Amino acid sequence: MDTAQASDGAPARTTRERIMAAASTELARAGFAGARMETIARLAGVKKQVIYYYYPSKVELARAVLEKSNDDAAGLWAMFPTSTLSEICHAAIDQSVESSEGVAHLVWEGQEYANEHSSDFPIGPSRAANLQKIVAVVKAEQSAGRLPTNIAADYFGLLIVLLTTAPAILPQVTDIIVGRNVQDPEFAQGWHALLDHVLEALHP
Structure with missing residues (x-):
């Protein structure tokens, strides 16, 4: 579930990485209150249920985005x-x-x-x-x-x-x-x- 094949031969981002990138984009655009898990799933190219496999809630996902932003x-x-x-x-x-x-x-x-x-x-x-x-x-x-x-x-x-x-x-x-x-x-x-x-x- 956590791997994908890149079409250009470059290392593919994992499912978790795609979710994080999509969540970062959506939270930056809409804020926490306006961000929608459906939009994050669409941007990540996964079903919404897959997001909850990695992050139990929208709050947990948003916290992970904040921590990654600090790490960046x-x-x-x-x-x-x-x-x-x-x-x-x-x-x-x-x-x-x-x-x-x-x-x-x-x-x-x-x-x-x-x-x-x-x-x-x-x-x-x-x-x-x-x-x-x-x-x-x-x-x-x-x-x-x-x-x-x-x-x-x-x-x-x-x-x-x-x-x-x-x-x-x-x-x-x-x-x-x-x-x-x-x-x-x-x-x-x-x-x-x-x-x-x-x-x-x-x-x-």
Whole structure:
């Protein structure tokens, strides 16, 4: 059940991988509340019952998608211990632009998190630890004299996350205010330049 033959001779994706890819696409498009298992099954090329063979519920499938989205950003998380805040921020901007589905998952996860009547999507330990790494980086920058010490590291860490993801989270606002699509290379160039100016202005 978990294998398929690719017509071009390349390694075929397993049934589980096809389900995960389809679920990622559908959740990014419709959010958790609007995502339909029938659509995921159609996109994956399987019967709906096959999805439940691997994932007992829509919630379990959505949790798996969130965890995979975190794993897909492993390269970014791995930078944190050895890179400067500037290097991490520029990589995070590129990640948010290149991984539109990953950003979309953050949006619907946030909606579910804020809704007390929603399904339970606890942030796993590995994801929480990754997000907390930004605070350690800010503190390291303060110790190195590249950021003022009177800035709260946790709040500034949150600001950095928002600064590097907001244009992708709100592409319509980006288009209206800047007049460019978030996927436009010229927009990315301008956003990178703004980030440099912000960090330079904060240098003690």
